[in-house]
Amino acid sequence: MDALSSAASVIAVIQLTGSIVKLCGGYIQEVKDARDEIFTLQQAITGLQGTLQDLHKLLQSNDGLALPTSSRLVSNIIDCLSDLRALEAKLDPGKGKKLMRKVGLRALKWPLKRAELEGVIQNLEKYKSSFIFSLQVDQTSLIVSVAQNTDRINQNMDLGKLEGAMEAVFESFSDRDEVQCLQGTRTELLQQIMEWAMSPSQKSIFWLKGMAGTGKSTISRTVARSLQDSNYLGASFFFKRGEGDRGNAKKFFPTLIRQLMLRTSELRPSVQKALDDDPDITSKSLREQFEKLLLQPLVYLDQLGRQPRTAVIVIDALDECKSDSPSDLLDKQA
Known part of the structure; x- marks a missing residue:
């Protein structure tokens, strides 16, 4: 049963409680010897009525169709409606007793x-x-949903200020036809690289060197694939001349x-701060970008004791970078 059906049923119960x-x-007013009991029942009915009114507001909201707990309450609401109708029938004095009250005879019991x-x-x-529980569950779901939407908006704001060369990323459309190592080839080297990637005690950079045309890019793509499959690939950039x-x-x-940032959301606040402090940071020197956009956010996470999971960055064909190559910067980090 959908939220609209639940809302209609709730209205009927609210009217009956009234x-x-x-x-x-x-x-x-008329039965003095049972006033405490009557008042207790009246208070219980009023409390139920207030909860139902809150439930009705939630079901009538724009998010009503997305409230899985409250929208499945129809059976409980129908049972409640049935019990209240029986109670109303028992409390209704009937026409005869109403007439007696009109002529001044106290016959109400x-x-x-x-x-x-x-x-x-x-x-x-x-x-x-049961109604309060449903309210709490669905209100919590709405709060979480709002928080997630806000988080997505903030994430989009961050990404919007970081204009990337997404065609340079592993498995980009422009690289769709690039080959990887054939199965059973380069196994020793690939194993060596993967062992390095998964060992925190190793040096921070694995530098693969070789003459042009010896298959370094093919190896890089194969490594990127293995890292992605094992959830270790943090980022990639495949340079290509021209x-x-x-x-x-x-x-x-x-x-x-x-x-x-997509992999480690904890980086976003520090990166956002760097972008807010210096909106032109992405046009500054590579060293300044490295320090403010990458190094400082990682150091901040480390200071908080929130070290992100291991992430490997694959960079290919540095020799094809026309100018301002990151190679000098990486040399100093090795």
């Missing part, structure tokens, strides 16, 4: 015995508790940071 509260008011009243109130509290942003380092760090 009728019962009114009936109780009549008994309080409280129809519920103490044990029966306790059972009624217990049922009312049971319904109220291919726009892939042929220089202008968008090198923004491209890496975009990928790292």
Whole structure:
């Protein structure tokens, strides 16, 4: 049953609780020896009515169709409606007694015995508790949903300020036809690289060197694939001479940071601060970009004791970077 059906059922129960509260008011005025019991029932009905009104507001909200707990309450609401109708029938004095009251005869008698009243109130509290639980669950879901949406908006803001060369990323559309190592080839070297990648005690940089045309890019793509499959690939940048942003380092760090933030969301506040403090940081020197967009956010996480999981950055074909190559910077980090 959808949220609209639940809302319609809730309205019927709210109307019925109003009728019962009114009936109780009549008994309080005319039945002196049971006023405490009548007042207790009236308070229980009023409490249930308030909870149902809150539930109705939630179901009628724009998010009503996305409230899995509250929208499945129809059976409970129908049971509650049935019990309240039975209670109303028992409390309604009928036409004869109403006529007697009009001519001044006091013939109204409280129809519920103490044990029966306790059972009624217990049922009312049971319904109220189930409705409150549904409210709490779905309100919490809405809060979480809002927080997640806000987080996505903030994430998009961060990424919007980091214009990356996404065609340089592993498995980009422009590299769709690039080959990887054939199965069973380069196994010793690939194993050596993967062992390095998964060992925190190793040096921070694994530098693969070789003559042009010896298959370094093929190995890099194969390593990137293995790292991605094992959830160790943090970011990648495949340089390529003469291919726009892939042929220089202008968008090198923004491209890496975009990928790292998607993997490690804890980086975003520090990166956002760096962008806010210096909106032109992505046009500064590579060293300054490295320090403010990557190094300082990582150091900050370390100071908080929130070290991110191991992430390997794959950089290929540095020799094809036209100018301002990151190689000198990487040499000093090795």
